[in-house]
Amino acid sequence: MTIEKKEDPRAVRSKKLFKQAALSLLIEQHSISQLTVQKVADRAELNRATFYLHFEDIHDLMSIVTNDIFDELSIKLEPLVNSEIHDNREGLTVFLDYIYENRKFFAVLFEYKHYEGRLFGLFKQLIEARRDRAKNEGRISKDWVSIEILTASIIGIIMWWIREGIHFSSEHIANQITQLYKKSPIT
Numbered sequence: 001m002t003i004e005k006k007e008d009p010r011a012v013r014s015k016k017l018f019k020q021a022a023l024s025l026l027i028e029q030h031s032i033s034q035l036t037v038q039k040v041a042d043r044a045e046l047n048r049a050t051f052y053l054h055f056e057d058i059h060d061l062m063s064i065v066t067n068d069i070f071d072e073l074s075i076k077l078e079p080l081v082n083s084e085i086h087d088n089r090e091g092l093t094v095f096l097d098y099i100y101e102n103r104k105f106f107a108v109l110f111e112y113k114h115y116e117g118r119l120f121g122l123f124k125q126l127i128e129a130r131r132d133r134a135k136n137e138g139r140i141s142k143d144w145v146s147i148e149i150l151t152a153s154i155i156g157i158i159m160w161w162i163r164e165g166i167h168f169s170s171e172h173i174a175n176q177i178t179q180l181y182k183k184s185p186i187t
Contacts, residue, residue, distance in 0.1 A: 030108050
């Protein structure tokens with residue numbers, strides 16, 4: 001029997017402060033390359049030594065922050081994969097709400113092709129899973145748009161929304177995506 005060691009609450013708090021500091025600096029500066037350990041430590045009101053107790057360098061911190069964000073995105077997408085109803089605007093809206101709440105961070109993140117590619121991969125997996133499920137249920141359509149084109153379209157809509165159309169609600173965007181892709185089992 002292994003006993004899991006509980007992390008020190010101070011360490012948890014410090015890591016959280018560093019992550020929040022990095023996010024707030026990114027939103028202000030719009031550039032990952034301008035982040036430094038000193039800037040993050042100053043914003044978190046902690047010292048550099050504490051930073052290095054938890055992270056190797058700024059790239060390690062950013063890797064953890066973005067992995068946390070993408071893990072959360074995956075969790076938000078999971079109900080869309082498993083939903084029973086074909087037209088799942090509610091699940092899509094929950095996902096888009098998360099994007100909206102973190103829109104400033106995503107606007108910065110999407111400047112980097114690597115992160116856009118990760119989001120593309122998440123949606124591609126969602127669409128593939130829903131199509132496989134539809135095939136297993138006997139709902140096959142010859143009119144389905146290719147997975148890559150469908151995924152690129154959705155990512156394009158989300159990126160446009162974050163950069164140009166944020167005045168639209170997540171419900172409105174979910175409705176638009178759903179209407180646009182009625183023939184494809186994605187929402």
